[in-house]
Structures are given as C-alpha cells and as structure tokens.
Amino acid sequence: MAIEYLGLSEINGPLIAIEGVKGAFYDEIVEFSVAEGAGKKLGRIVEIDEDRAVIQVFESTADMSLLNTHTKLTGRPMEIGLSEEILGRTFNGLGMPIDGLGPIRAEEYRNVNGQPMNPCSREYPRNYIRTGISAIDALTTLIRGQKLPIFSGNGLPHDTLAAQIVEQASLGGDSDEEFGIVFAAMGVKYDVAEYFKRTFEECGASAHVAMFLNLSNDPVVERLITPKVALTAAEYLAFEKNMHILVILTDMTSFAEAMREVSSLKGEIPSRKGYPGYLYSELASLYERAGIVKGSSGSVTQIPILTMPNDDITHPIPDLTGYITEGQIVLERSLHQKNIYPPINVLPSLSRLMKDGIGAKYTREDHQDVANQLFSSYARVGEARDLASVIGEDELSPVDKKYLAFGMAFEQEFVGQGRNENRTIEETLDIGWRLLHILPREELDRIDTKILEKYWRE
Secondary structure (H helix, E strand, O other): OEEEEEEOOOOOEEEEEEOOOOOOOOEEEEEEEEOOOOOOOEEEEEEEEOOEEEEEEEEOOOOOOOOEEEEEEEEEEEEEOOOHHHEEEEEEOOOOOOOOOOOOOOOOEOOOOOOOOOOEEEEEOOOEEEEHHHHHHOOOOEEEEEEEEEEOOOOOOHHHHHHHHHHHHHHHOOOOOOOOEEEEEEEEEHHHHHHHHHHHHHHHHHEEEEEEEEOOOOOOOOHHHHHHHHHHHHHHHHHHHOOEEEEEEEHHHHHHHHHHHHHHHHHOOEEEHHHEHHHHHHHHHHHHOOOEEEOOOEEEEEEEEEEHHOOOOHHHHHHHHHHHHOEEEEEOHHHHHHHOOOOOOOOOOOOOOHOOOOOOOOOOOHOOOOOOOOHHHHHHHHHHHHHHHHHHHHOOOOOHHHHHHHHHHOOOOOOOOOOOOOHHHHHHHHHHHHHHHHOOHHHHHOOOHHHHHHHHHH
C-alpha cells in the first residue's frame, strides 16, 4: 500500500530527507507532488536510518518546499517496461521514450537494479564479435559475453570509435543468430548525442539499436540510473528473446563523477581522489552483468568507454575497471597526433578471453600466430626507435631499419583505417601477413612452422 507524507525535513541539492517514515526500503521509488498542475517528480531512497529516509530526486529540487511537498512511497523499486519494441527507439536516462513515437507496449516490467548472476549458471565465452576494426579484431578480439573497456582521454576520438563499432559490429558473415545493440550515453553534450543519433540513422543501424541518453544538462543523479536501465534492457533481450546483445556504455567517468558528487552531498567519507569507498563494488555490479547464462542462447557483451583524467591509467576509475574486466583497449594520444585513426596502442591493450574465441573453429587457423608475431614485432619497433633517438637512424643495423619501416607501416596500414572502412577478419589477417613480409623470415619466431609454410608468400 502506498503511503503519503506531507512536508520535508531537509533539501540538499538533489537529496531530500524525510523523518517519521515507516515501512520504507532501500531503492524504493518515491513520487513527489510539488504544486497543483506542476506534475510529479520521481526519486529513489538511497539511505535509511531508523525513521529517516534520504531520497535522490531525478529532477531539479529548486521548486520544492519543505512545507507543502507531498511525498508518496510507492512500495516498489524502479522498473522499466520492456519488449522487443525498444530496438530502434531512443529513451532518456530513466528509460522514458524521448523520440516522439509514444510509449512502449511492455510485455513485462523489470527491476533496473538487476539480480546477481549465479557463477554456476554462467557459460564460458567462446565465439567472437566482429567490429570491422583490425586492431580490435586481430589483436584484442572481442568475445561474446566479455566485458572489454576502452580507455581513452579527453579530446581523443572515442565517440567516433563507439559510433563505428555500433555501425559495423556483427556476429560474422555466416551467422544467422539475432544481434542487437544497447547504447547508453551518460553526461554527453547535446551535439554529441545528436551526432550519435544522426550517424546511426544514416548508416541504417538504428533499427537494431536501443539508445539511452543522459545529457550533460540532465540531473546528475539520473546518470547513476542510466547504465542500470540499459543493462536491464540488454538482459531482457539476451536471456528472454535469445539475442546476442552488445552494450556500449559511454562515459563511465561521468558515472563515477556523479557518484562522487552525490556521495559528497550525503556527507560520506571520501576515498581515493574523493571518490566513495564503494566505487569498486558499484562498478562491479554493472560490469558483472555481462555474460552467457546456461539454458539461453543469448549473451550480453559490454564495451564500457571511459576517459582517463590527465591520461592517467592509474587513476581510480581505469584502475578499478581493469581489475573487474577481462582486458582493455587503450587509445594513445601520440598516435592521434600522427593523424592515425583509430589511435589504438596495441601494446598495453589486451583481451584475456581472446585465445578461446579465435582459431580454426571461429576465425582462421593462423589468427593466434599472426597476433603473437605482430605484438612481438611491434614491441621490437619501440626498442629500435629508442636506439635511433640515441645513435641516429643511419647507424642502425639493417634489421633494426626494417623494424622501423615495419612500425611505420603497421601504424598507418594496420592500426590506421578509414572511418567507414569495415574489414573482415580475413582482410585483417592478410594485411598482417603483408606487413610481416617487411621483416626477414628468420625474425618471425612466434609463428608455427606449418602455419608459416602455408601462408608465407615469397
């Protein structure tokens, strides 16, 4: 039964306190009536201390009064209406349609906070998702059910890369399984949101994309709900409709900043860099919603995108994200300054599940060997460049000069590709073999002899 209270005890930014509350529970949704004809505001309970409840309001509290605000406890957590109709639609950060196409005809309503996935019910991720981007598909392969973040920095083209992944991502050319994308943007500017919407419409990808947009001028507390709403939609499509869903979350730094702001208003003791001590568990509660469940043929795969403050990979947000996820894709500013797109630095990038989703059954038999050799050779390029900076390029050995040539070609032709260039895995591996021909054959010590004899062309 819904209970209604008159008056508030305290208003502090987006937080409201009420005393004398009975029967309330954590994450319960609350409705506020401010004045006649003004409509209702929504909030959720984030703290309970005996009969005192602290509520986050999803809108501005500027017009709310301590005396005449009516507060109704709904007795339910925040839920979102779901059906397959959400694909091709655009929602705000709370899951409400903002595309002018009317409400969703919901088949069911789900609690956005989700349920922990039983580890015993998980299946090990195997098949890969093709992005059409060589540096990802060949060297940091994305596996279905994996969580693989992109570490970026301010001013780097992570938005462009995210849009390209949405346009090009597929289960491979010979797959007939259903595939969809859930795209959630938190704290983005209006022009960036319009860029995403326009790009998806122009390329025809919007029909299989569900977008959740929280703009920079939207309430900061809405940012805390947006990824939960998006992941709830993804879980429904994956485990109820047996689809393979790729979830792209950008920008997780905005989510963490919102956590820090709200935590500060609540008076909580800060931890590293002022973030709350529960930042790790909060990030884990989102990232661990990726996976494959036994008995369902669907999967949820995550690509969280975060901007590292001052390009610092040891900052709490990328640091904790790296503990939870299965690898990372790192964007490098120096490559961006060379006009290389996408500026992916392959050396600190890795995919820990890659080895189990590539090879003869999934991509091509030479995939692992080519990836190992490209990694090894590009690492040697760094040594040759360091040596050249000391003694000069003319004094290098012939082999080191070949590594310099390989490094330049690798960055320009393998890592670098066009904004609309969608490469198959075969095209990517063939480019890798062509670049390896720059080096002497005896330098290819990471490739099995049988593979080398089959694919090496003099």
